Amino acid sequence: MTPPCWRSFVTDVFTLALTMIVLPVVTGIACAIVTHDRARSVVSSTGALTTAAAAAALVVEVVFRHEHSAGWLTIDQVCVPFVVANAFVGLMSVLLSSRYLSLETATMFSARRAPRWYLLTLHVFWATLLAVPVIGNLAVALIAIEATTATSALLIAYSGRRRALEAGWKYLLLTSLGLTVALYGIVVLYASSGTSRGLPAFQWQSLSRLADSTHPSTLAVVLVLIVGGLAAKIGWAPVHNWLPDAHSEAPSPVSMLLSAALLPSMILVAWRVKDALGAQAPHGMGDGLFIAFGLLSLAVAVPFLWQPMPWKRFLAYSSLEHMGVIAVGIGIGGRLAVTGVVIHVVGHALAKWLGFHTVMPLMGLQHSISKRPPRGIASVDGATASAVGISLYSLGGLPPAPLFVSELLILAGAVASGRVLVAACTALLLALAFLGITRTLLRALVDPAPHDDLRPQFLVGAHMLRASIFVVVSSIALAAIAVMLPASYMVRSIARGVS
Amino acid sequence: MTALLSSVVVLAALVVLTRRRSIAIAAVSLQTFLLAVISLWNVWPIHHGADIAPAAALMVRGVLIAGVLAVAAHSTRESAPVRPAIEPPVRMLITIGAVIVIVVLLPGFGLRSMQAQDTSVALLVIGIIVLLTRRATVLQVIGILTAENAVALAAISSPQHIPLIVELGLVFDLVLLTTVAAVFHQKIFEEFGAGDTSMLEELRD
Numbered sequence: 001m002t003p004p005c006w007r008s009f010v011t012d013v014f015t016l017a018l019t020m021i022v023l024p025v026v027t028g029i030a031c032a033i034v035t036h037d038r039a040r041s042v043v044s045s046t047g048a049l050t051t052a053a054a055a056a057a058l059v060v061e062v063v064f065r066h067e068h069s070a071g072w073l074t075i076d077q078v079c080v081p082f083v084v085a086n087a088f089v090g091l092m093s094v095l096l097s098s099r100y101l102s103l104e105t106a107t108m109f110s111a112r113r114a115p116r117w118y119l120l121t122l123h124v125f126w127a128t129l130l131a132v133p134v135i136g137n138l139a140v141a142l143i144a145i146e147a148t149t150a151t152s153a154l155l156i157a158y159s160g161r162r163r164a165l166e167a168g169w170k171y172l173l174l175t176s177l178g179l180t181v182a183l184y185g186i187v188v189l190y191a192s193s194g195t196s197r198g199l200p201a202f203q204w205q206s207l208s209r210l211a212d213s214t215h216p217s218t219l220a221v222v223l224v225l226i227v228g229g230l231a232a233k234i235g236w237a238p239v240h241n242w243l244p245d246a247h248s249e250a251p252s253p254v255s256m257l258l259s260a261a262l263l264p265s266m267i268l269v270a271w272r273v274k275d276a277l278g279a280q281a282p283h284g285m286g287d288g289l290f291i292a293f294g295l296l297s298l299a300v301a302v303p304f305l306w307q308p309m310p311w312k313r314f315l316a317y318s319s320l321e322h323m324g325v326i327a328v329g330i331g332i333g334g335r336l337a338v339t340g341v342v343i344h345v346v347g348h349a350l351a352k353w354l355g356f357h358t359v360m361p362l363m364g365l366q367h368s369i370s371k372r373p374p375r376g377i378a379s380v381d382g383a384t385a386s387a388v389g390i391s392l393y394s395l396g397g398l399p400p401a402p403l404f405v406s407e408l409l410i411l412a413g414a415v416a417s418g419r420v421l422v423a424a425c426t427a428l429l430l431a432l433a434f435l436g437i438t439r440t441l442l443r444a445l446v447d448p449a450p451h452d453d454l455r456p457q458f459l460v461g462a463h464m465l466r467a468s469i470f471v472v473v474s475s476i477a478l479a480a481i482a483v484m485l486p487a488s489y490m491v492r493s494i495a496r497g498v499s
Numbered sequence: 500m501t502a503l504l505s506s507v508v509v510l511a512a513l514v515v516l517t518r519r520r521s522i523a524i525a526a527v528s529l530q531t532f533l534l535a536v537i538s539l540w541n542v543w544p545i546h547h548g549a550d551i552a553p554a555a556a557l558m559v560r561g562v563l564i565a566g567v568l569a570v571a572a573h574s575t576r577e578s579a580p581v582r583p584a585i586e587p588p589v590r591m592l593i594t595i596g597a598v599i600v601i602v603v604l605l606p607g608f609g610l611r612s613m614q615a616q617d618t619s620v621a622l623l624v625i626g627i628i629v630l631l632t633r634r635a636t637v638l639q640v641i642g643i644l645t646a647e648n649a650v651a652l653a654a655i656s657s658p659q660h661i662p663l664i665v666e667l668g669l670v671f672d673l674v675l676l677t678t679v680a681a682v683f684h685q686k687i688f689e690e691f692g693a694g695d696t697s698m699l700e701e702l703r704d
Contacts, residue, residue: 108686139662139665139668140664140668143665143668143669143671143672146672146676147668147671147672147675149676150672150675150676150678150679150680151675151679153679153683154679154682157683157686160686160690162690162691162699162701163701163702165683165686165687165690165699166699166700166701166702167702168683169636169683169687169696169699170699170702172676172679172680172683173630173639173640173643173680176643176676177626177627177630177642177643177646180623180626180643180646180647180649180650181623181627181646183650183669184619184623184646184649184650184653187650187653187654187657187661188608188653190657190659190661191608191609191610191653191656191657191658191659192608192609193609194609194658194659195659198660198662199662199664199665215606217606218606218607218608218609221605221606221608244702244704245702248702249702304704307704309704313704
């Protein structure tokens with residue numbers, strides 16, 4: 001019997017991916033048109049839920065039926081953790097935005113139009129973040145990323161406050177410069193390869209052919225230009241200056257997208273470039289670049305994780321740390337480290353979502369939260385304290401959090417591949433980061449705060465508790481999945497190469 | 500061709516030296532138009548309509564970006580140019596030193612001529628230095644545009660045509676980037692009274 005046509009529509013990975021990308025754009029445009037606040041909120045939430053459903057259907061098809069597609073949209077096993085993270089965090093970001101917009105009065109736009117602009121840019125930004133892991137062409141990916149840099153800068157500076165303008169300006173210029181350098185790299189690659197195949201030459205599957213016809217010394221320059229340029233957008237040290245400012249000053253729904261979706265998605269682009277070009281580059285240069293950026297990011301992040309600082313800024317430095325861990329994992333390669341990377345991307349998204357989700361309740365509980373670290377939260381609100389605690393517990397990589405399992409797998413992968421020194425440095429830096437985060441955790445929960453700084457009468461409600469329970473259950477499930485993952489088709493496929 | 504490429508570098512050097520936003524805007528716009536001329540020179544005599552597409556894209560980009568920047572500068576009149584962090588002669592010395600080192604270190608990567616390669620590398624380095632050493636918001640944007648002109652020069656000097664869709668995508672991206680940067684410039688000007696990034700120093704650890 002022929003299956004009904006709707007069934008082929010919802011199982012065709014190309015169609016699902018296209019739906020997942022186009023839906024947020026359509027939703028954003030609809031939000032810009034609808035003038036009634038409540039109707040706009042309904043349109044935004046419905047669009048986001050439908051988008052997330054399309055992403056979930058895509059993931060199911062790829063994971064359980066091993067469906068794939070190559071070409072303009074490259075849908076393969078490696079895009080799964082990134083689509084999962086981006087779809088989940090994007091959905092949560094959109095749902096949280098309604099509450100944010102109802103509370104935030106300051107804006108750089110005219111007050112009447114501000115929510116419409118916000119939702120339009122947020123949905124378009126989310127569409128790009130969903131598109132980047134599945135775009136099959138390096139040139140198209142870079143152009144798409146550069147276009148959304150401008151719109152996401154507006155989101156960062158949405159409040160129009162001085163600090164937000166500063167953060168948005170830094171983000172706009174530094175990441176644009178990085179992308180320009182990366183674009184220069186792909187022009188050099190194209191010119192030096194002598195090919196005249198046009199845009200298809202930049203497809204992930206064709207990129208290694210460009211590398212084959214390029215001199216190794218030129219290829220080394222190309223790799224440095226592209227990965228170094230993307231590093232500015234990923235926020236790897238030493239080109240991370242925009243990251244703590246943008247994460248701390250952006251509206252919290254945008255901060256969670258920047259931290260848990262944007263940075264890992266950019267890493268995937270760099271990963272595909274490394275796999276396509278790195279094999280021809282001299283002396284395993286691609287892996288070396290990733291490990292160097294990873295260790296440097298960890299080393300730069302650790303001292304800041306020991307400093308008392310405002311909550312969102314602390315989470316930003318934690319992002320720097322975790323992007324470093326992912327970079328080290330990719331640089332090491334092999335099944336163990338790749339499993340670690342897959343788990344880390346999803347586990348980090350869960351923990352960061354909860355972390356940024358607590359920002360609005362914390363603002364209600366502690367007057368000085370935007371300028372000082374959280375203090376004594378356990379004494380005023382158990383639900384928010386548990387959310388802060390679970391987020392930090394997970395980000396610190398304490399067992400049995402998924403980030404503990406992923407870090408262990410990456411270290412095991414480093415030892416198994418003979419990179420003992422890399423393993424030792426990573427372990428030392430992770431231990432120091434863990435101690436810094438634990439110190440912050442204890443201070444945030446139990447340290448006494450100045451009495452007039454806390455507002456115990458502010459009732460957060462049960463939603464923080466539900467969010468915490470969701471993260472705990474998901475984390476346990478993720479940690480359990482991690483045990484089975486090294487032998488899975490997904491990890492074997494990713495370990496063979498991602499381009 | 501040598502005269503054209505030299506003019507492109509001279510205009511970039513002018514961006515390094517000048518304190519006036521209007522001069523820098525004129526210099527980077529003229530630079531983009533010169534790149535359009537170089538693009539036509541490279542494909543002359545023209546056989547197909549597609550041969551003039553990169554030049555047309557550059558012209559459109561030059562006009563739109565010059566317009567956006569001119570409007571932004573005109574609507575935020577400053578009583579005096581922003582004081583530079585590093586004096587012009589020192590800036591110039593840093594720029595010349597950096598350009599020489601990078602040009603000498605880089606291997607040839609297959610552009611039509613080494614002269615075109617050296618010029619494009621010089622533009623990239625100058626763009627980065629302008630962004631890092633200038634305080635005025637408009638001049639920092641012009642640093643990015645100079646670096647983007649380096650990409651454009653490398654693309655039009657490639658023996659093979661860079662795909663048109665990439666050229667058009669870059670035009671769209673740059674016009675969008677410049678427009679958003681102009682919005683930021685105006686907001687910063689309204690908030691701080693000057694388009695001076697040295698005032699943006701609240702976010703420190």
